Amino acid sequence: MLKLKNRGILNVFKISPQLRPFSSISQNFVKIVDVSPRDGLQNESTIVPTSVKLELIDRLTKANIPSIEITSFVSPKWVPQMADAKDILRFVSSKYEGNGTSYPILIPNTKGLERALETGIAIKEIAIFGAASEGFSKKNTNTSVNEGIRILKEVADLAHSNGIKVRGYLSTVIGCPYDGPTDPKKVADLSQRYLEEIGCYELSLGDTIGVGTVKTTEKMLMEVFKKVAPSKIAIHAHDTYGQGVANVLKAVEMGVRVVDASVGGLGGCPYAQGATGNVSTEDIVYSLHNSGYQTGIDLDFLSKTGEWISTTIGRSNGSRAGKAIASKL
Numbered sequence: 311m312l313k314l315k316n317r318g319i320l321n322v323f324k325i326s327p328q329l330r331p332f333s334s335i336s337q338n339f340v341k342i343v344d345v346s347p348r349d350g351l352q353n354e355s356t357i358v359p360t361s362v363k364l365e366l367i368d369r370l371t372k373a374n375i376p377s378i379e380i381t382s383f384v385s386p387k388w389v390p391q392m393a394d395a396k397d398i399l400r401f402v403s404s405k406y407e408g409n410g411t412s413y414p415i416l417i418p419n420t421k422g423l424e425r426a427l428e429t430g431i432a433i434k435e436i437a438i439f440g441a442a443s444e445g446f447s448k449k450n451t452n453t454s455v456n457e458g459i460r461i462l463k464e465v466a467d468l469a470h471s472n473g474i475k476v477r478g479y480l481s482t483v484i485g486c487p488y489d490g491p492t493d494p495k496k497v498a499d500l501s502q503r504y505l506e507e508i509g510c511y512e513l514s515l516g517d518t519i520g521v522g523t524v525k526t527t528e529k530m531l532m533e534v535f536k537k538v539a540p541s542k543i544a545i546h547a548h549d550t551y552g553q554g555v556a557n558v559l560k561a562v563e564m565g566v567r568v569v570d571a572s573v574g575g576l577g578g579c580p581y582a583q584g585a586t587g588n589v590s591t592e593d594i595v596y597s598l599h600n601s602g603y604q605t606g607i608d609l610d611f612l613s614k615t616g617e618w619i620s621t622t623i624g625r626s627n628g629s630r631a632g633k634a635i636a637s638k639l
């Protein structure tokens with residue numbers, strides 16, 4: 311098995327050529343989007359230093375994660391943990407240009423995209439976000455579901471006119487911390503609007519509070535696939551009730567080939583009370599690799615990364631597979 315040596319963030323160009331690009335894209339290839347630098351760290355009670363965030367991004371890059379969501383340009387008054395977004399964007403774009411990895415940033419509104427564009431950096435991809443339930447939409451972005459779509463359409467138009475790809479998130483697709491269970495038909499209608507009306511190239515369906523099970527995930531996806539193709543959909547599972555891996559595997563079995571996850575199971579949303587982190591990237595990769603799927607990811611190095619970030623920020627490692635693998639290295 312290929313072993314990578316951690317060389318620190320100053321040597322980020324020395325990525326093993328064997329690891330990229332992602333040449334063997336096939337039906338069995340599942341693309342992982344690691345959201346830990348954003349979703350993982352946005353909820354930490356102590357603000358994580360920028361240098362630690364950059365080292366995390368560096369280690370994820372060396373683990374050969376194909377897409378890493380690096381930060382968000384939300385209001386620092388709402389989420390102070392992401393106030394260093396411009397510094398993160400500047401560092402990443404200067405150090406990793408052209409290495410084959412995607413580094414999307416999360417954007418809530420036009421002001422957020424304008425802040426990102428002010429850096430003068432040629433941004434390639436953003437992710438926008440809205441919700442399937444009114445309660446969460448109001449708490450998270452101070453807007454209704456419909457008004458949110460209008461705001462996101464404006465952001466997407468500005469992005470497209472700057473040649474930027476737009477990924478979408480739809481939150482609370484199974485249940486909402488304020489409104490209860492979500493109607494799958496509503497998720498299906500909104501999915502179609504995000505893809506066709508707003509113009510997202512892909513939509514990530516978020517079980518924001520991790521209440522989904524295999525059955526409810528299947529029911530929701532069956533409705534969605536009546537309106538949009540599985541190739542347009544990604545799955546974003548939080549692991550509050552320990553159902554994340556099972557739910558993701560169900561989505562993959564149903565044809566989804568893009569999975570969001572977070573190293574060490576980091577994270578949660580500050581406006582979704584009681585929700586824990588995303589399903590861990592190590593657990594997902596372990597499960598996929600042992601179910602006949604490829605991800606191109608170096609699971610040993612990723613497991614060490616999960617141990618490193620958990621120790622560094624003083625929390626327990628939320629990945630069962632990651633802990634087991636790291637203990638044997």
Ligand code: HMG
Pocket residue numbers: 349352382383384385386387388389418419421422423425439450451452479480481482515516517518546548578579580581
């Ligand atoms: P608002 O208070 O309604 O905004 O918040 P506003 O337009 O009235 O502006 C108020 C002030 O904020 C003004 O400044 C604006 O300039 C400023 P002031 O005049 O008071 O000095 N402002 C901004 N500053 C910096 N960047 C911006 C920005 N926008 C306005 N982009 C807003 C609306 C959307 C800004 C706010 O609600 C917000 O930032 N929400 C983000 C919450 C968040 O980050 N949640 C976590 C991410 S979503 C998530 O985790 C779910 C996901 O993982 C999927 C899943 O799990 O389901 C994606």
Ligand code: MG
Pocket residue numbers: 349516518546548578579588
């Ligand atoms: Mg999330």
